[in-house]
Amino acid sequence: MLVKTYGSAVFGVDALTITIEVSIGGGNKYHIVGLPDNAIKESLRRIESAIQSAGLKMPRQKIVINLAPADIRKEGSAYDLPIAIAILAASGQIESLETAEYFIMGELSLDGGLQPIKGALPIAIQAKAAKFKGFILPKDNSREAAIVSGLMVYGMSNLAEVVAFFNGGEKPEQVLVNSNEVFLQQPGTYEYDFADVKGQENIKRALEIAAAGGHNLILIGPPGAGKTMLAKRLPTILPPLSLQEALETTKIHSVAGKLNALDALMTERPYRCPHHTISDMALVGGGAHPQPGEISLAHNGVLFLDELPEFKRSVLEVMRQPLEDRNIVISRARLSVAYPASFMLIASMNPCPCGFYNHPEKECICGPGMVQKYLSKVSGPLLDRIDLHVEVTPVHFNELSSPVIAEKSITIRQRVIAARTIQAIRFQDRTELHCNAQMSPNMVRKICSINKQGQELIKKAMERLGLSARAYDRILKVARTIADLAESTDIEPEHLAEAIHYRSLDRDNWAS
Template sequence: MLIKTFGSAVFGVNALTITIEVSIGGGNRYHIVGLPDNAIKESLRRVESAIQSAGLKMPRQKIVINLAPADIRKEGSSYDLPIAIGILAASGQIEIPEIGQYFIMGELSLDGSLQSIKGALPISIQAKKAGFKGFILPKDNSREAAIVSDLLVYGMKNLAEVVSFFNGSEIHEPVVVNTRNEFFNNVSSYPHDFSDVKGQENIKRALEIAAAGGHNLILIGPPGAGKTMLAKRLPTILPPLNLQEALETTKIHSVAGKLSAADTLMTERPYRSPHHTISDIALVGGGASPQPGEISLAHNGVLFLDELPEFKRSVLEVMRQPLEDRQVTVSRSKLSVEYPASFMLIASMNPCPCGFYNHPEKECTCGPGIVQKYLSKISGPLLDRIDLHVEVTPVNFNELTSAFEAEKSEKIRDRVIKARAIQDDRFAAITTLHYNAQMSPNMVRNICKINDSGQVLIKQAMEKLGLSARAYDRILKVSRTIADLDGSPDIELEHLAEAIHYRSLDRDSWAG
């Protein structure tokens, strides 16, 4: 007898419908075809034990299982459940009328319990898109999948529950998640706040500008100056995720298997801080079975690279293209997948190996040329792609012990939201562009116009600092953001001067 069940394969952050065909006939061998990987080839051992644990019988006949389309490679253990249900239906042990109306996915343990899967959200979206009635999956993934409206989602603990569902011997209620309530009740709930930071008002100003325009930023200063503390609080002043951004971000984390059983929508902007020993594949994504990397997990949020010169050169260089294109394409011989990677890069570093170059109190012990050599670990092209270069100095004792209460993140965020609203209006006709940092060179020329005195100032700065053409564009973008924060329709001289000030770490002006 031939039975068809339906599941899904995830490619990038999207899913494709997979038909699991099960045929039982004369003979005594099991076969799985349709380009299965080793995890799928081993599934029949898990399926057999799980069926027996549920008090049912594994047929002792020839079983042929085909995963269609047969020319696409299938990976992972999440096909265990649809294979098991197909075998039970084909052998007449469960009722079959509604099997074809559901997506079925889940990994089986030997005792029949269901283990969580990756990519439940994109699979759920595909189930609705393909016109299926519902989605049956492990209970741990049910809240994540139930984000999709107009789709019946059933979270099951084990194979026996799935069998009882199809046989009608038990009533199972679908999981219901009110997406909008979940989103608005939890949006922007951060444990950190800028009011925790004593002093460093100039650094807070730079972070506010970065947040308002989506600019990349590097903090350079001695150990203990507060670089990491400040970077951790940057997400608290970014505009809250909108519903579309929350769905995009949740899809990526779902594919990577980063969501817990209690998670539904991600309502906080991601903050990723990988260690400097990370590999280039772990950073940008890929591998034998392509998975999103740290830059995609930071999509719509912040990627913080602490101690930037300690990262391997190859790791830093692979970020150059994603920083420009805001997406990553992972190509293999038989497939190519794309992951979104629109993130803010925040980096920090010591000014030299000992950490005390330009320190107001401690003496640098590095020899001649060592400071420049240390900075040279970061390539010029990468440094050019960082809009704001900010020097961080230590907080003095009086500021550290002051009872003065610093400005809260909420107030700073309000100003950032107003500046972003101006940019939303400016780029309303372009669906792929949302803030100043995303402007192309042509748009910079048209939107970031400066007067004659501004032209003289930026010419002097470029000649003195040895700035590149890309740095010129960055200065204009940052000055446009500063003007937006001031509510000014034009870029004034003071806006341009402040933007030039944030290029102070360019090669010709740092360490001689």
């Protein structure tokens, strides 16, 4: 007897339908075809034990299992459950024809329990697009799948529950999640706050501009000046995710298996802080079985690279294309997958190996040429893609001991949200754009026009600092953000001057 059940395979952040065909006939061997990986080839041992633990019988006949389309490689253990249900249906232990109306996914334990899977959200989206009645999956993944409206989602704990579901037993309650309610329940409190930071008002201003326009930023200063402390507080002033951004971010973390059972939708912007020993593949994604890297996990959020020159050169160079295109394509001989990577890059570094170059009080002990050699670990093209270069100086004792309470994050965040609202209106016809940093060069010419006085100002800056054409575009984008914060329709010379000031640490000028 031939029976079909349906599951899904995830490629990138999207899914496609996989048909699981099971035929039972004469003989006594088990065969799995359709380009399965080792985890799927081993599944029959788990399935046999799970079926017996559920009080059912594993057929002692020839079983042929085909995963179609047969030319696409299938990976992972999530096909255990649809294969088990198809075997039970083909052997007459499940009589219902409804097995073909549901997506079924889940990894089986030897005792029949269901283990969580990766990519439940994109699979649920595909199930709805393919007009399936519902989606049966492990209970731990049910909330993220239930975000998809118009699809019946059932979270199951073990194989026996799934068999009872199809044999007309008591059906579990359908998992329902109101995406709008979950989205509106965004927590408003953070562990960190800018009110904790004494002094450093110019750095706070730079971070406010970066948050308002989604710009990349690098902090250069001596040890203990507060670079990491300031970077950790950046998420507290970022605007809340839109519903579309929340769904995009949740899909990526679902594919990577980073969501826990209580998460239905990610409502906070991600903040990723990988160690400098990270490999290039871990940063951008890939591997034998491609997975999202740190830059994709930071999509719609912040990627913080502390001690930037300590990262391997090859790791930093692979970020150049994603910083421009805001996506990463992983190409292999058999397949090519794309992951979104629209993130804010925040980096920090010491100015030299000893850390005290340009320090107002301590003397740098680095030898001749050491400063330039240390900075050269970060390539010019990568530095050129960073919009704001900010020099961090140590906080004076008088500021540290001052009883004056600094401005709170929530106050700064309100100004950032106001600026982002202006940008949302500006880009209302371009749903893929969310902030000024995402503008194309063509849009920069239209939106960031400047008067004659501004043209003269930026011309002198480019001649003195030796800035590139890319730096010219980025100065205009930052100036547009500064104007938005000031609620100004036009980019005034003072906005442009402040934006140029944030390029003053450009390497050719700064370390000479």
